[in-house]
Every structure is written in C-alpha cells, then in structure tokens.
Amino acid sequence: MPASRARTPRNTLSSELIVQTALDLMEAKGTDAFSLRGLAAELGVGPMALYTYFRNKDDLYDAVRDHLMALVPAVPQELAWPDQVRSVCRGMRALMLQHPCLAQLLGSRPLSGHETARVAEGLLGVLRSAGLDAETAARTHTTLFTYVLGATSWEIQMAAERRDPDSWRRLRTTMESLSSHQYPTVVELAAELARTTGGDEQFDYGLDLLLAGLEVRRPS
Amino acid sequence: MPASRARTPRNTLSSELIVQTALDLMEAKGTDAFSLRGLAAELGVGPMALYTYFRNKDDLYDAVRDHLMALVPAVPQELAWPDQVRSVCRGMRALMLQHPCLAQLLGSRPLSGHETARVAEGLLGVLRSAGLDAETAARTHTTLFTYVLGATSWEIQMAAERRDPDSWRRLRTTMESLSSHQYPTVVELAAELARTTGGDEQFDYGLDLLLAGLEVRRPS
DNA sequence: CGGTGTACTATACACCGTACGTTATAGCTT
DNA sequence: AAGCTATAACGTACGGTGTATAGTACACCG
Numbered sequence: 350m351p352a353s354r355a356r357t358p359r360n361t362l363s364s365e366l367i368v369q370t371a372l373d374l375m376e377a378k379g380t381d382a383f384s385l386r387g388l389a390a391e392l393g394v395g396p397m398a399l400y401t402y403f404r405n406k407d408d409l410y411d412a413v414r415d416h417l418m419a420l421v422p423a424v425p426q427e428l429a430w431p432d433q434v435r436s437v438c439r440g441m442r443a444l445m446l447q448h449p450c451l452a453q454l455l456g457s458r459p460l461s462g463h464e465t466a467r468v469a470e471g472l473l474g475v476l477r478s479a480g481l482d483a484e485t486a487a488r489t490h491t492t493l494f495t496y497v498l499g500a501t502s503w504e505i506q507m508a509a510e511r512r513d514p515d516s517w518r519r520l521r522t523t524m525e526s527l528s529s530h531q532y533p534t535v536v537e538l539a540a541e542l543a544r545t546t547g548g549d550e551q552f553d554y555g556l557d558l559l560l561a562g563l564e565v566r567r568p569s
Numbered sequence: 570m571p572a573s574r575a576r577t578p579r580n581t582l583s584s585e586l587i588v589q590t591a592l593d594l595m596e597a598k599g600t601d602a603f604s605l606r607g608l609a610a611e612l613g614v615g616p617m618a619l620y621t622y623f624r625n626k627d628d629l630y631d632a633v634r635d636h637l638m639a640l641v642p643a644v645p646q647e648l649a650w651p652d653q654v655r656s657v658c659r660g661m662r663a664l665m666l667q668h669p670c671l672a673q674l675l676g677s678r679p680l681s682g683h684e685t686a687r688v689a690e691g692l693l694g695v696l697r698s699a700g701l702d703a704e705t706a707a708r709t710h711t712t713l714f715t716y717v718l719g720a721t722s723w724e725i726q727m728a729a730e731r732r733d734p735d736s737w738r739r740l741r742t743t744m745e746s747l748s749s750h751q752y753p754t755v756v757e758l759a760a761e762l763a764r765t766t767g768g769d770e771q772f773d774y775g776l777d778l779l780l781a782g783l784e785v786r787r788p789s
Numbered sequence: 790c791g792g793t794g795t796a797c798t799a800t801a802c803a804c805c806g807t808a809c810g811t812t813a814t815a816g817c818t819t
Numbered sequence: 820a821a822g823c824t825a826t827a828a829c830g831t832a833c834g835g836t837g838t839a840t841a842g843t844a845c846a847c848c849g
Binding site: 456457459460461462463466467469470473474477483484486487488489490491492494495496497498499500502503506507509510513516519520523524527531532533534535537538541542544545546550551554555557558559560561562563565566 | 676677679680681682683686687689690693694697703704706707708709710711712714715716717718719720722723726727729730733736739740743744747751752753754755757758761762764765766770771774775777778779780781782783785786
Binding site: 360361362394395396397398401 | 795796797798799
C-alpha cells in the first residue's frame with residue numbers, strides 16, 4: 350500500500366514561515382510562476398492548509414509586500430534634507446532591485462500595511478522638516494514615490510527583457526526595422542537610449558531633477 | 570436535434586477585429602478578467618481560432634498595446650518646448666486614464682512596436698531641439714517616461730481601490746489603527762494625502778518639478 | 790476520560806492557456 | 820466545370836490554476 354501519507358504534524362506552519370517561503374519561491378522561480386499549489390508543495394502541505402493563515406492569494410501578496418517594506422532602511426538623521434531624500438529613495442530602489450517581486454507587488458496591489466506607513470512617515474517627516482507645508486509635502490511625497498516606483502519597475506522590466514534572448518532579439522529587429530527617415534531621432538539615439546537605460550546614474554539623474562525643481566520652488 | 574453548430578464562415582476574423590474586441594472586453598470587464606476563451610466566445614468562435622492570428626496571449630497583448638499607443642497625439646509644433654513636453658506627457662496620461670489596461674500593458678510587457686517608437690520620436694525630438702545633448706536627451710526621455718508611467722499607474726491603482734468598497738474599508742481601518750505616536754506625520758497628513766492623491770494637479774506638480782529641474786541644468 | 794476547537798486534508802468545481810490533429814471551404818489552376 | 824491546395828476555424832485533451840466545501844485527527848481543557 351502507498352502508505353496513506355503521514356499527516357503532517359500539527360504546528361509546522363505559521364504566517365511568518367509561509368511568507369518567507371513564498372518570498373523565496375518568488376525570487377527563485379519568478380513572481381509570475383508563483384502559485385499557491387507550488388508554495389504548499391514546498392512547505393510539504395496541502396494547498397488548502399494555507400487558507401488557515403490567509404484569506405486568499407491576494408491577502409498573502411499583501412503580507413509579502415509588507416514583509417519586504419520592513420527592509421527599507423530608516424532615514425539617516427545626520428544628513429541635510431536633500432541627501433535624506435536621496436537616501437530614502439535609493440534605499441527603496443535598492444530593495445526593489447534586490448527583490449524584483451516587490452516592484453510587481455507595489456504596482457499591482459492596493460496600499461496597506463504598517464511597514465508601508467513607516468516608510469511614508471520617514472519621507473514625509475524629512476519633507477516637513479525641510480519647511481514644506483502640508484499640501485506640498487504630500488504632493489512631493491507622492492511624486493517621489495511614484496517616480497521611484499516607475500523608474501525602478503521600468504529598470505527591472507528592461508533588465509528582464511535583456512535576459513530573455515527571444516524578447517531581446519525581437520526588440521533589436523524592431524529597432525532595426527525603423528527607418529531613420531520616419532524616426533530619425535530614435536535611430537540616432539538608439540545606442541544612447543540602450544546605454545543609459547537603468548543603472549544608478551539614470552535613476553539619480555531623474556531624482557536630482559526632482560530635487561533641483563523642489564529647491565527652486567522651496568520657500569528659502 | 571441540437572444541430573451540430575453551424576461552422577462560422579470563413580473570414581469572420583482579422584487581427585484588427587480581434588484586437589479591437591479584446592480591448593473592448595478588457596475595458597468592460599477589467600484587464601485581469603480578460604481571457605482568450607472569453608474573447609473567442611465574444612467573437613463567436615472557438616478559442617483556438619485566435620491562434621491563427623497571434624502566437625499566444627502575450628503576442629495579443631503586444632498588439633493591443635501598440636494599437637493604443639497609436640492614439641497618443643502628435644507633438645503640437647507651435648508651442649515652446651517645455652509646453653511641448655507637458656503636452657506629450659499629459660496626452661500619454663490622458664490616454665492611460667481613458668484606457669486603464671494600457672497602464673498594465675506598459676508596465677508588464679517588454680517594449681516593442683512601431684507606435685511606441687513614434688511616441689518616443691516625438692518626445693526625443695522636442696528634447697534635442699531644446700538644446701540637450703544626446704546623452705541628456707536620452708536620460709531625460711527615460712525620466713519623463715517612467716514618471717508618467719509610475720504616476721499614472723499609481724493614480725489608476727488608487728482610483729480602483731477607492732471603487733472597491735472592501736479594499737477601501739481595509740485601508741481606512743489600517744490608517745485609523747496607526748497611532749499618532751508612532752507615525753505622527755502620516756496621521757497629520759492623512760487627509761492631505763488622500764486629497765492630493767491623483768488628479769491633474771498632482772500630476773502637473775511632479776511634471777513641473779522635473780521641468781524646473783531641467784531648466785536649471787540646461788545650458789542656456 | 791470525554792468534548793471541543795482547529796490545523797491540516799480530500800475532493801471537487803470552474804476556469805485557464807495552448808499543443809496537437811482534423812475538417813471544411815475559398816480560391817486558384819487546369 | 821472539376822480538382823487541388825492552402826488555410827481558417829474546429830474539437831479534444833492535458834496540465835495547470837484558485838478556492839468552496841466537507842471531513843478528519845490531533846492538542847488541549849474540563
């Protein structure tokens with residue numbers, strides 16, 4: 350007899366273990382390939398066991414996102430405020446690059462979780478102590494946040510594309526099919542665009558643009 | 570007899586018809602709920618009929634995205650360059666708001682398609698004629714593009730969340746559970762953040778920040 | 790020792806994308 | 820007009836998904 354598979358002992362599972370394992374799996378196999386069944390298998394458990402800890406898959410996604418947001422470092426207190434802003438934004442970007450699934454989770458899940466609030470608190474505090482009024486601080490926070498999210502998600506996306514030979518080749522041939530008569534500037538700058546896509550320099554360039562604009566507008 | 574369902578006539582389908590119907594469906598039922606089977610049913614056709622025109626679902630997504638990018642308006646020639654930039658970015662945002670699936674497609678599919686190149690050509694041309702060198706133009710283009718994408722995706726996301734009563738209530742209770750001792754600034758600015766999330770003003774604020782920064786750095 | 794709550798399991802359903810092989814027809818050639 | 824061929828649409832099937840529902844066995848408490 351195939352030995353009616355010994356029942357797994359009683360408390361092998363916990364929210365923390367599930368979240369951690371889910372995160373590991375997403376990074377190992379890619380966020381899109383992640384499935385509850387795969388996660389359950391990895392944990393040596395039936396798929397439905399997960400529902401004791403999470404109402405559904407999206408609920409688990411939220412938990413993973415908050416788990417990751419906890420890793421965004423605190424604002425360093427000893428810097429001037431523009432460098433504090435830089436520090437927070439770079440920290441966020443670094444974390445997204447290290448955990449690409451975070452980009453996906455931030456982009457496709459509604460906002461919630463204490464750790465997300467913690468990060469917002471840090472950045473908002475910096476902006477207020479820089480002398481911005483409530484409305485400007487809120488607007489600036491949203492601007493910075495969406496810039497970081499957009500720029501870094503795009504960077505991750507492009508990196509993934511470069512890694513996939515099929516999609517990379519498709520892009521190359523599309524580019525080469527563009528007549529320099531129709532799209533002179535794109536053709537002229539193709540190499541430049543490819544070279545400057547992603548990377549610390551590109552990210553900092555946009556960030557500095559925002560900070561420079563902010564300083565121009567700031568009440569001295 | 571149930572009449573062995575009359576075979577659909579020979580040339581009912583075409584790439585254009587499929588793309589248009591797919592787009593309609595995505596906007597009617599939501600991008601996530603879109604499926605090839607549903608699309609085929611809408612067209613009165615078996616699911617496999619679609620594979621005559623598209624290699625797979627992703628291929629269809631790419632076609633839909635390019636179809637939408639064709640609707641980004643051309644750069645108005647009579648304006649000063651900063652207003653040209655504003656015009657392109659706002660046009661892109663408007664299109665994304667009108668077709669929320671575009672945000673999703675741009676964020677999750679690799680770059681390709683002639684229409685995408687057309688849009689890039691317009692913006693790059695403006696930047697070059699503003700006097701930016703090749704590298705700066707490329708960097709600025711990427712910055713603007715990722716800002717528009719990030720800001721508008723976020724806006725769409727938040728709007729969707731507000732529409733879903735379940736998720737909206739969850740956010741409210743999370744916010745209310747934040748002690749103003751732990752997160753004083755978030756609590757203080759909660760109303761402000763909610764009020765300033767999304768909308769033309771918020772988008773233009775960030776865009777103006779970028780343009781102001783650009784002007785500071787630009788060789789006069 | 791018996792009862793109760795609950796952590797895990799089993800089964801099942803309704804879907805999904807798509808590989809593979811088949812069929813019928815539109816249009817060309819003769 | 821007859822026949823051939825290319826191909827548009829089809830049917831079937833496979834392996835996967837999330838999760839509703841009902842069941843089971845263990846830990847703990849009286």
